[in-house]
Amino acid sequence: MTGKSFEQRRAELRKRVQSQIDSPNEAIHYSDLTENEENIQQDIVVKPMIDLDYDERSKLRMIAAIAILVGSILGIISGGILLQGNPGDLLNSSLFNEAETVDLTGQVLTxxxxxxxxxxxxxxxDNSNSVIxxxxxxxxxxxxxxxxKPETMTxxxxxxxYSSLERTFIAEDGLMSPFTMKTGNPSIIIQEDFVDSEGGWSLEAAVALSTFLGVMTIITGFVGIQASVETRRASRYRRTQYLAGIxxxxxxxxxxxxxxxxAGMALNSLVKDQYEDYLED
Structure with missing residues (x-):
């Protein structure tokens, strides 16, 4: 192959064909035409984005389906563990564990x-006359x-x-509601009850939360299994990725x-041309 550029070879080929048309008695050198055509074809080479054949792409899609399936099954197992767990342990976790002591700040106003x-x-x-x-x-x-202590205090x-003011409350870290005093005799004590009987995390609330998390984990795990099935079918690419995301x-x-x-979603994106809806687009 000579060092001539593609444009030069094409120009020579065009000139030679034109000369043959102008001189019909002169034989056409088909060998030269064929050689030039081959040279042109060698210059026009389209490389695929991913150099994999159909079978290799299918294998990648199967690996993606397996990865999504295994990850989803692990999620279902985790949900089962949550449902069978001890709510008492959940209450003692860092999510619900209260500090050993708190600092209170308040203000006294008229x-x-x-x-x-x-x-x-x-x-x-609470219920004690001992001053802390x-x-x-x-x-x-x-x-x-x-x-x-984060307990009921007074x-x-x-x-x-001013009349004395006595407030019962559950100690929590931070700023308290202002103490408003009224003019009067200090021997008169005005009572305030700030104790919320429904406050705090009860065992029932912990059980309910643990059950909710366990059920949602299992449901999303089954959604992942459906995503794995959709990956094997290679029918709807976007639907498959949405399910895997959930x-x-x-x-x-x-x-x-x-x-x-x-990982399964990433592999899916590499072989999305195998999905029917992607081909339709």
Missing amino acids: DDGVAINNASIELYE QTVLTNDNGYFQLDNV IRVVKDG SLFSRGLIWIGPILIL
Whole structure:
């Protein structure tokens, strides 16, 4: 093959054909034409995006189906473990575990919203007369109680010229609702009950949550099995990928299942030309 460019060879071929037309008595050199055609065909080579034959692509699709299937089955197993788990362990997990102690911050005000300083703040355990902590409010009426057990507690606020205020509450970390004092005799105690009998996580609530998570995990696992079936059928590419995406929420063995499903989805994207709806598009 000479070092001539494609355009040069094509121009020579065109010139030679034209000369044959102009001189019909001169024989046409078919060998030269054939050689030039071969050279042109060698220049026009279209390489496939993925150099795999049909059987190899089918194998990749089967591997994708298996990966999605295994990941989904792991999710179903995880859902079963959740349903059979001990709700008490769930309550003791980091999701529901309460801190050993909390810090409380509050403010004491008058009816008009004016801060009361030097008011005595006494912290009691519920149904006990033993004072745990005693502090005074600052110039802005604020006080802070540190390292308080997250249990039902009572705070008594005492200030000369005002009726005493006693509040029962469940200790939680953060800022408390303001303590509003009324003018009166300190011997008169105004009671406030801030205890929410429905507050906190009960065993029943933990069981309900655990059951819900287990059922949803199993359902999304079965969706993944359907995605695996759709992958084998190679009928609807988008539908298959959507189903596989939903199955990620099955969370088989936390991360192993989702990784397998993602791998299957990636392989699917490489062989999507085998799906019927992709070919139709």
